[in-house]
Amino acid sequence: MRTRLHALVATVALGIGGTAVAQGSTMDxxxxxxxxxxxxxxxxxxxxxxxxxxxxxxxxxxxxLEQCDMGLGPGKLEGAYAQLPRYFADTKKVMDAESRLVHCMMTLQGFSETEATKNWFSKPGQDSDIEALITYIGGQSNGAKINVPARHPEEARMAKVGEYIFYRRSGPQDFSCAICHGQEGKRIRLQDLGKLTSQAGAGAAMSTWPSYRVSQGAVWTMQRRLIDCMRQARWPEPSYLADSIIALEVFLQKTASGTVMQTPGIKR
Amino acid sequence: MADPMKIRASAKEGVTEVKVLMSHEMETGQRKDSSGNLVPAHFITEVTAEHNGKQVLAAQFGTAISKNPYLAFKFKGGAKGDKLAVSWVDSKGDKRSDEVLIG
Structure with a gap:
């Protein structure tokens, strides 16, 4: 009995060692x-x-859309995505790339908001213009440094709101973004979880969106990513272009500022 | 009509490297949609590449190839400014051809 127990302990110890090694090589x-x-x-x-x-x-x-002003002047797209969200004087609102794009589709092209946002993400057999346009706009910032200092009072307020949402525990699981994304070296199943409160962590995350997700066979925009995070945390899902999502983006972009964009990204 | 391909071709020391990204659903015909009906097969069956009008690659594709296929290959010959054309045909008879100059 005793020998058997010893053998069992030895196996368990080996097992743990083996897992650790396998984990490193899996990441590689x-x-x-x-x-x-x-x-x-x-x-x-x-x-x-x-x-x-x-x-x-x-x-x-x-x-x-060539006269659309994404923050650097009409039609100037190079580096525009990297400095969003920002405050726009014409709408008196802090807007991200997607809400600004929809604003341009409405003011320049005459679409209603419903028409413009009807297919804000793609499904099999149903393309999304917004997804394609944001992939293009995001790609025009490839190599640019994220620069969202949030100095304007409205931007600073949104960054504060975003930070509050990031740490706020709520929903049926009493969950917050910070539970998964507030510590170093955590993972869920095989996915590394970024620490989004550090420049390195937020930078690694924010610099690679919009991103092609191999598991979904589609490009996801930042809005879709964050709205789906809410769903996964069992929170009520915000509607597309909600201020809460833009606030989170301001908080994350501010933290990530200085990181070089690599867009469009590719992920699992 | 099918969306354009993205083709990159570069010549180096007498060898041209070609990288092609094709936009295609590549449905296998074995998947079911949300109401349980089979999604009909729709996939690329043939891919060809021509260098200045002369065929340098012919390939048969099937359902084992992923959505939005990526194909990279090298061939002997080719110089900067030469024409490189890639074409595909799919199971419904749709076609797409795109051309680039070798860089």
């Missing part, structure tokens, strides 16, 4: 997998589609 293998994927990122196809949509006259006014 995942990194290799990502590297292979990056060479043929299907998001580039969507980027091309988004560029065509940006330049094409559409909507009731048959206008293109």
């Amino acid at each position: 293998e995942i990194a290799k997998y990502r590297e292979m994927l990056a060479d043929g990122n299907p998001a580039e196809l969507l980027e091309m589609k988004g560029e065509a949509l940006w330049k094409k006259p559409r909507g009731p006014r048959s206008a293109s």
Whole structure:
């Protein structure tokens, strides 16, 4: 009996050692997998589609989006995504890339908000113009540094609101963003969880969206990512372009500021 | 009509490396939609590549190939400024051809 128990203890100890080794190499293998994927990122196809949509006259006014001001002046897209969200004097609101794009679709092209946001994400057999346009706009900031200092009082207020939401525990599981994303070196199943309260952690996360998700076969925008985080935390799902989501984006972009964008990204 | 491909081709020391990203659903015909009906098969069956009008690659594709296929290959020859064309045909007879200049 005693010998058997000893043997069992030895097996358990070995088992733990084995898992630790396997974990390290699994992470390496995942990194290799990502590297292979990056060479043929299907998001580039969507980027091309988004560029065509940006330049094409559409909507009731048959206008293109080329005069859209994403914060750096009409039609200036290079580096624009990296400095969003920001305060816009014309709408008196802090807007992210997606809410600003929808604003342009409404003011320049004459779409109603319902029409513009009807297919804000794609499903099998149903394309999303917003997804394509945001992939293109995001790609135009590839190599730019994230720069959201949130100095304007409205931006500073949104950053505060975002920080509050990040730490606020609520919902049926009494869950907050910080439970998964407030510590170093945590993971869920095989996914590393970024510590989004540090510049490195927030930078790694924010610099790679919009991102092609291999598991979904689609590009996800930041709005979709965050709304789905809420769903996973069993919170009520915010509606598309909700201020709560934009506030979280301001908080995360402010923390990530200084990180170089690598867009469009590719993820599991 | 099918969406454009993204093609990159670069010549180095007498060898041209080609990287092609194709936009296609690549439905296997074995998947069911949310109401339980089979999603009909729809996939690329043939891919060809031509360098200045001369075929350098012919491939048969099937259902084992992923959505939005990525294909990379090398061939001997090719110089900067040469034309490289890639075409595909799918199971419904849809076609797409795109062309780039080798860089």
